[in-house]
Amino acid sequence: MEMIFAGLLDSISPASLMFLLVGVAVGVLIGAIPGINGPMAIALFIPITYYMTPLTAIGFLVGLNKGAFFGGAVSAVLLRTPGTPEAAATSWDGYPLTQQGKGEKALRMALYSSVAGDIISTFVLILIAAPLAAVALFMGPSEIFALISLALTVIAGIGTTSICRGLIAAGFGIAAGLIGTEPVTALPRMTFDVYQLGSGLSLIPVAIGLLAFSEILLQLERFTVKGDSEHSANVFSSKLEDRLVSFKEFFSKLKTLLRGSLIGIGVGAMPGLGAPVASFMSYDQAMKRSKNKNEFGKGSLEGIAASESANSSVVASSLIPLFVLGIPGNLAAAMLMGAFMIHGMQPGPLLFKENAQLMYGIYGSLVLASLFLLLIGRFGLRLFCKAVDIPAMVLYPIVIFTCIMGAYLGKSSMFDVGVMLTFGFIGYFMRKFDYSYVAFLIGFILAPEWERALQQVVIISENNTFMFFQRPVAMVLMAVTFFVIGRTFWVSINDSRRKKAEQAMSAEQAKNG
């Protein structure tokens, strides 16, 4: 109990509050800019957190992520260009409302739904993470090794249409993550006699390069080569009923909000699915169960509530696998895991035992971030709407220069800038050729822990190859891993056959007139 109060008190210290507020505000602003999302913002801002206390740093990054999730809805509603992928479903109803002059009303509904989903999910995280972590403490290195194998397999399917390319990306990430000092011999491995690689590749330049720099290269390409540019509709009515969401309107969507939040919590807690899946599932369920099905896609507040409550509840629930098992469920959680490691902590069940006060402080920051989001969104909505109109000529040089200086800031080393540029270049081609940079990054982050668990298993068992067969949980997890690989290949082959059959059928139909 003492720990809980101490942690909560830490979370309301002036420095924590200030950085949390700044984090949420910057997150909304960044999320509102099309093409810049939460994980990208975290990658850009992690170097700054080097100079903060662990609680302030994690609070700032969590605030940034929560803010960016809502910010994504701003460009989705005003431009029909979702600032983040999970806001795509919000644009289906948000943009028609903007065209009717009710853009502000749509954004307010998105805000209230985001905050509601976020708060529900945060309380679920608080209630279940610590008890689950206590159970997870019984896991040994065999189970951890098997669990990371399973997580890498599940995650290999994210962000690509092919499991082959996903596994190649994950393998590449693991190989990159193993560069540096080998844990058993303490000798350099794969450093190519470059002394800066002795401590391995830093997460910050790799993440900035893959997430931010490569994305900017692609956006700039669309802008300069193809001449794409968006202009905000920014239609705001002066009528009060077109601007505000009444209590009646909000409470009539309560069922949808609760359903969306539960879907978001379930999806977020499972590694690999992510917020876009949650928001599409919730939207689909809301449409199927709604009395006003015909309004969906034409400006339904219910559609916005379904999408936003689901995607925002993923933010807190994706921390469940991170806090309980030390496995990041999505990219934002992977980046937060990196931030924990930078501050000398290993996410996982031991976190509750070794840093209990900090964990309760983080819980306090999570709840406060939701309240700050409500306040900032409520009073700064029109200001954030201006962010979608920042000219590309101004935005891109700022982001590129911030990427370069952000990579430098971590270790005050220009070598890291070179690493960032290299991974930006690699990331550009990975995105172009549909290799999952998410699988790469998660493989890169988990590789050292995976190897450590394997070394422990081999050393404890004195090179007994059958060690896994003596640990039933590890055996089950390994069996599930092989099942997931087999099933994914099976589904992929079936999908490909189905598509080919459909193509052949449509070609035949076209032939027959």
Place this chain on the structure above:
Amino acid sequence: MLAWAIPTYTPAYPGYGASPALMLNVSVYVMLFMAILSLIRISVAVYTNRPVCSEEREFPEDLEGDDGFTQVGRMNLLHLARVMIPCVLLVVAIEYIGYALASFAFLMILQYLIGSRKWLQSTILSSVLVAVLYIVMRYGFGVPVPGPQVF
């Protein structure tokens, strides 16, 4: 990797634990196996005259030819060079001419290359950005800016 890099740059097996090369070898073998699998799939598709991939792509504008594979066009590579070359030059130049000059020149060149012809706007943006980041790094975080120190 398997033939040269891993054997040359990995420590020898110390006699206990798993070999330092084990995980690297596993990851590279996974990559190799998946690549061979994809290659076989493509070869079979080409041999039987079927489309190789029918998935929806993120960059359909890059498609060239009938095989359905993304090919980065000449314009795109030019664009890549337009951004990457100034960045690489900045990394080199910053060590010799210092943060302020190199960064200002980099930002001016970058804005010109991406199509900005508003000189006043470019100059103001470059100066302000260089100054703000200098202040944040030097006085906010106490980190020396890269390159020779003037102040």
